[in-house]
Amino acid sequence: MLFLGRLTIQKGPEHFLLAAKRVLEKVPDTKFVVAGSGDMEYYMINKASELGISKNVMFTGFLRGADIDKAYRMADVYVMPSISEPFGITPLEAMMHGTPAIISKQSGVSEVVNHALKVDFWDIDEMANKIISILSYKGLTETIRDNGFAEVQKFDWRIPARQCAEVYNSVMLSPEVRR
């Protein structure tokens, strides 16, 4: 199980730990990886031990480059429990690596992606339900992985870049501006 992002309140890292606690009740040998750094780092480490799940939670600190790819590839599920997330590009990166994503319904990306599991960030039980389902049901993992991989191909930086350039061009070339 992978969390990857800044450890700050708006990314909802605490919800990841609370869900982990519930998952471990049903699937005791699950491992949870928290990748990233931030003002909540020590809080998170303490929280894990307070919940009694330290043994199953690993903190990697800040990752970069190839380590990020490796983390995505190793994970069975990527979880993005953000409280506030204008877009949220990490689920797309996970899907690109063939890793199913569970994302907060409160994120922008949840409006444009179909093949990810979506939960309200505060619904810890539902988050755990979906994590356990991915761990338990092979059919689900296969379907969402294949469809997600296909879906994510439609996202391409060049498209918004071109659209942005078009906006600039249309403004610059408009008669009002030229005058």
Add this chain to the structure above:
Amino acid sequence: MVSLCMYFHVHQPWRLKKFSVFEVGQGHHYFDKGKNLAILEKIAKKCYLPMNNTIMSLIHRHDFKASFSFSGVVLEQLEQHCPEVIDSFQELVKTGNVDLVDETYHHSLAFLYSKDEFREQVRMHSRKIKELFGKTPQIFRNTELIYSNELAQTVEEMGYKGVLAEGADHVLGWRSPNFLYRPKGTSTIKLLLKNYRLSDDIAFRFQERSWKEWPLTVPKYAKWLNEVNGNGNTINLFMDYETFGEHQWSTSGIFNFISALPEEFLKNPDNNFKTTSEVVRDYEPVAELDVPYLVSWADVERDVSAWLGNPMQQSAAAEIYKLEKQILATGDAQLISDWRNLQTSDHFYYMCTKWFNDGDVHKYFNPYDTPYDAFITFMNIMNDLVLRMREIQKRQELLVRKAGQTQLLSAQIPIKNQMPFGNRPAGGPKTGRVSKIKLNAAGDNHGI
């Protein structure tokens, strides 16, 4: 001479309630009764009751005829919550102008997984129809018109005289759906094929404003029907009954359309209405039709990919049918009934991801946000079912062990004290054992 054969399918599933992995082993209530009955009431008011009235009046005015099949699952729901709809269907059947068609009780895919289970569900359906309507259907339609040579062969063996299927292009080739055919490998059963163009004009396109034929008027449609005259025996219009008032809203004019159609159609004295049984009685097959692969009436593909197209659907269906022997062996009526209600094809339909890419919700009355939610709920419930099954098996094993111990004990006690019903008459069984504890049909745990 051309006959119009209108067949309507009536079905609503027992939709599942949301069931989390944390409820596994605690829940046991799988079906969202409140939601199901609310949906049913709405459909009864918008479709079943007004359409039944329309048909009744058409029968009186024009000797109109229609054929119906009901899933056992919808009949149960109607009996429990909308008995006036059952009464209304019974009135229609009493006129003699309405034919009834058999299918699987649970609207299931059993034919694809277990012939035994399939036959049992068909028998259950036949009994239910007899009980409610006093008739024994002669015609069969499989769930979602899923059909192949093998299906025709199986239901011919079961005694059916006719079977319905989709008149799909890849099955028919250059042939016409407006004749009867003889399924390959059968000798008596007749095959009725859906004229999908004319059926879907009503069922799917009627209120579609972007359709070039919109608005579909009665004279225009009657003209299309008349074009078949001289080049076919029967026009088979097969559709969901919910077409009227639900899929096509009453504001689209669908009720007026269907009310006016018979009069216009009968203006040509060569035309008439026939039920499915009458078509089978009156017309002979013109040729053999070979359908080695499964066809259905769903989606553009007309295959089974709507229910079994992705790994979620395939694994869910395979798992549920894998339980067959063990579930039936428990003899537990409630467990068996829950297992069968989980077989309803709609549960698998909701898991379909074919069109989900376009953000399209696959089916009317789909209770889930996504196909993934549908799958997770289904699998959690199935796991709960398996736990219940294991509990029952354990109790039964314990009972058998206890019975064994009692027998062992009884061998050491004088026989006369052992007679369960006092002294047996001379010549009765000499063994004198206590009669074995038997598990009753419901698997009750007597003696624990």
